[in-house]
Amino acid sequence: MSxxxxxxxxxxxxxxxxxxxxxxxxxxxxxxxxxxxxxxHTGSGKSTLAQLCNALxxxxxxxIEKDSRNYADMDKRExxxxxxxxxxxxxxxxxQFFAETVEEEIAFxxxxxxxSPEELPRxxxxxxxxxxxxxxxRSRSPFALSGGQKRRVAVASVLAGEPEYxxxxxxxxxxxAKGKRELLLLLDSLRHRGMGILHITHDLDVALSWCDKILxxxxxxxxxxxxxxEILDHLTECPVRGLVLPPVAELSxxxxxxxxxxxxxxxxxxxxxxxGGSP
Numbered sequence: 001m002s003x004x005x006x007x008x009x010x011x012x013x014x015x016x017x018x019x020x021x022x023x024x025x026x027x028x029x030x031x032x033x034x035x036x037x038x039x040x041h042t043g044s045g046k047s048t049l050a051q052l053c054n055a056l057x058x059x060x061x062x063x064i065e066k067d068s069r070n071y072a073d074m075d076k077r078e079x080x081x082x083x084x085x086x087x088x089x090x091x092x093x094x095x096q097f098f099a100e101t102v103e104e105e106i107a108f109x110x111x112x113x114x115x116s117p118e119e120l121p122r123x124x125x126x127x128x129x130x131x132x133x134x135x136x137x138r139s140r141s142p143f144a145l146s147g148g149q150k151r152r153v154a155v156a157s158v159l160a161g162e163p164e165y166x167x168x169x170x171x172x173x174x175x176x177a178k179g180k181r182e183l184l185l186l187l188d189s190l191r192h193r194g195m196g197i198l199h200i201t202h203d204l205d206v207a208l209s210w211c212d213k214i215l216x217x218x219x220x221x222x223x224x225x226x227x228x229x230e231i232l233d234h235l236t237e238c239p240v241r242g243l244v245l246p247p248v249a250e251l252s253x254x255x256x257x258x259x260x261x262x263x264x265x266x267x268x269x270x271x272x273x274x275x276g277g278s279p
Contacts, residue, residue, distance in 0.1 A: 001032060002030060002067070002196070003053060003064070003065070003165060003196070004063075004065045005052075005062070006062050006064075007026070007061065007062035008023060008025070008059045008061065008063070008064055009021070009060055009062055010022050010023045010048055010052060010060055021220055022220050023045045023048055023052075023220045023221075024220045025061070025221075026062075026217075026222050027222070028225060030053075030196045030198050031196055032165075032196045034196050035197040035199065036199065036215065037201055037207035037210075037211040037215070038198065038199070038201070038214075038217060039202065039203075039207050040202070040218055040242070041202065041240075041242020041243065042242070044218055045219075046170075046202075049200070049217070050167050050198070052064060053086055053165075053167045053198060055071050055086070058071060058072060066082060084109075084113065084161045084163060085165065086163060087163035087165065088169070089171060090169055091169040093142070093150040093153065093154035094150070097142045097143060097150075097153070101142075102142050102145075103138050105153060106127055106156050109157060109158070109160040112161075124160070127156045127159050130156070131152045131159070132152065133153065133156060148175050148178070148182065148183070151175065151183055152182075152183070152186070164196065166197050167200070168198070168199055169200045170200055170201055170202065171187075172184070172201065172203060180206075184210055187210075188210065202242070204235075204244065204245065208232060208266040213225065213226065213227060214227075214231040216243070218240050218242075223240060224240075228266070229264070232266060236249075246266055248265070249264070249265065249266040251271065252264050252266075255271075
């Protein structure tokens with residue numbers, strides 16, 4: 001059971017003078033319990049790929065399948081079910097808010113999927129507890145929350161539909177260090193519960209430090225894919241415009257260039273251990 005992209009291509013404004021190729025023959029898979037990052041500079045096709053996962057867009061070429069079901073062969077009812085199974089969290093949480101309170105926002109998905117009025121309060125409470133959202137803020141307007149709180153509500157509103165996969169478009173953008181770490185720990189816990197996570201980001205440090213696999217996009221094309229260690233090796237040898245190595249990775253690369261037999265790493269503990277220190 002997985003989501004499979006096979007040579008997927010997509011263009012905006014197809015057949016017009018404004019036609020723009022957003023993705024070119026992209027292939028990758030996402031399995032349950034896997035946290036995969038898609039990294040690239042602005043305009044590389046990351047957000048387009050996120051919308052294709054959720055079937056908000058359909059490919060013009062290639063195939064996208066979930067559990068061997070081709071998106072292109074699905075009718076409206078099947079696509080509606082797919083969008084529940086593959087939840088999408090937008091880059092800007094405000095784009096998916098419309099209710100007057102946080103609780104009403106979270107209740108929308110389960111209510112829409114047939115949860116009874118008697119069960120609804122329990123369902124809302126469980127989801128908000130899962131994402132660690134404070135009780136005292138649940139009657140607030142989601143538009144009046146901080147950036148980190150909005151992200152949690154956006155994730156919770158999608159989780160309320162009980163998806164099998166979670167696709168997040170730049171979820172850490174604008175968060176402070178505390179808010180970013182809290183969100184990443186939440187995603188890590190969801191991954192360990194068996195949820196497949198596709199994390200769209202320009203933050204290479206997050207991808208290298210947290211994710212199982214990474215897909216690198218450049219101008220709509222796949223230029224590398226593999227484990228964090230493999231991607232770090234690739235980007236050191238073949239830099240991609242708009243992707244900057246994190247400070248720790250850059251330090252390990254510079255030390256290696258000076259003849260130090262240190263592994264290329266994004267983990268400061270490996271460097272400290274090499275020199276006999278401690279974190």
